[in-house]
Amino acid sequence: MASSNVPFRNIVEAYQRIKPFVHQTPVLTCSTFNKLASKNSGCKDDSIKIELFFKCENLQKTGAFKARGASNAVMMAKDAPNLKGIVTHSSGNHGQAVAYACSTEVANVPCVVVVPKNTPSVKCEAIRGYGAELVFCESTPTSRKETCAKISEEKDYEIIHPYDNYNVIAGQATIAYEMMKEQSLDNLDAILVPISGGGMISGIALAAKQINPATKIIAVEPRGKELGPCLKAKQRLWSNPPQFIDTIAEGIKTQQTGQLTFPILCELIEESVLTISNEEMERGMKIVAERMKLVIEASAGASVAAALFKTEEIIKIWPEVRRIGVILCGGNTELVNFP
């Protein structure tokens, strides 16, 4: 089974390992949003009461959950005898997170981050701020991967892949471990998780299913990802070479999930997924700024939109779902673009 590659003890160990380098992020609730979701559940007689629990990884170090996976992978890599440095490719948040982890006094490892040339400047500045070297590539998955491989070979640096890395996955899994164990939310009916390469959602599924097998893990995808048919067929139906999706959600634009993550998804997450348009993501970002007073990026806006505007669809597919965890995965957005 794919899940046996990341046993639960690895997640618990990851949680202990990364504790000094990440925040325990708060779980917030909002009665206005509970009312709105209940109202949008499609139930005529008000008998469905939805409760939402927002896990605020936008308040995480580096502004996104990626600090967890990167810290776990970097802290595990740093003890290798001949480590010269670390290189990674990322549309921003993972790059920032690896740069941050490498820059900590405990790690103190040279770091190169390969980013597509259209990456928002706020993300580039933050990566440089952590002392890492930036290398720009073309804005395709293939160019990103090749540039990274080249640097790794030339400099003899270790690659930390943004999602196809079990140590990264174990790190992301600590989101669910923290929420369900430390913050006592082990009785969630479902968790809504934005999906890109699948590192976060596979980690969350691995942790959550061990803590409460009844908790459904539901992927929230940008329009154009077409994850649902792949999950139903348990096959990678995407066309190659891998593409980026045309979405405002910088953080989840990779169409294909990873080679290591896809089998975990097929094993642990729901076959049905929720598909969110750009406009819905923007509405999610806006309403969270207005009512919850949080800045979130578009990918987090997707999970908000799923919880608030797709509640009827959720109840139709999973009629028993009431208590829903909503992952606000990051807050790295340029304020000038804010809806």
Next chain:
Amino acid sequence: MASSNVPFRNIVEAYQRIKPFVHQTPVLTCSTFNKLASKNSGCKDDSIKIELFFKCENLQKTGAFKARGASNAVMMAKDAPNLKGIVTHSSGNHGQAVAYACSTEVANVPCVVVVPKNTPSVKCEAIRGYGAELVFCESTPTSRKETCAKISEEKDYEIIHPYDNYNVIAGQATIAYEMMKEQSLDNLDAILVPISGGGMISGIALAAKQINPATKIIAVEPRGKELGPCLKAKQRLWSNPPQFIDTIAEGIKTQQTGQLTFPILCELIEESVLTISNEEMERGMKIVAERMKLVIEASAGASVAAALFKTEEIIKIWPEVRRIGVILCGGNTELVNFP
């Protein structure tokens, strides 16, 4: 002594009383801000390490700390035998908070809120959303007070003053009680608190000085308030009739502190105050949105500006201060005005 009007047990009781109606708001830290404040401390050799602890009352119910004082006062008033309703005047946040507390199932009391006619629409909508009646008045302290008194007389409604009310003050005091007791921050050297009528800062001072008499309570004022000379003289030197200050900080535009709060301030808070310009508040709001991913209003931007940009002034006046609590008092701002 003025402080004896709000004994510590009243604060502890307020904390228990309002618990079901308010959030325990998180205390967040940000290493980038600690570095920035340390760098701005005016110390040449990096020997001063400032640590900032942000109490996120922008994440409070109704978007501001006012939910605490209003809940305490409303829950205490609701048991009076002949209570017909509650009326209050407020530039927005207190009105919203009283409307919220009155609308809870436990209270369920009719409520009228008097607001100046230029109050941001987001605040007006929120007040109406809690089922309260809005009455508009001229944008002067006198008109506000008179309109409120008239409604109170006509309808026989009880007035809950935004700050000159010991139950409100005890409610606001729970910010410090929660932070220092429940969240284990009893060893703060100072707490920076934006000041308007003085309900929040007098409450915070009352709680903090009981928990740790060494913690300095420092007022953060908008330019034009002229609080410092009054505190030094222990006299109300302001010109009458009371004025609003020309500031972008809607929440702290009242120039004069209250009749009940001023004596508490003279007894408990620091004589020196920090004065913040509009531009500094905007910088505070912007940097918190960018780096902490929080939406805060201008009055909260003032305490951020004090912590980050006035650190040299702080260290000059209070050389031993290192661990600083920063009160992010609210997040009710219209996104279109966001800097």
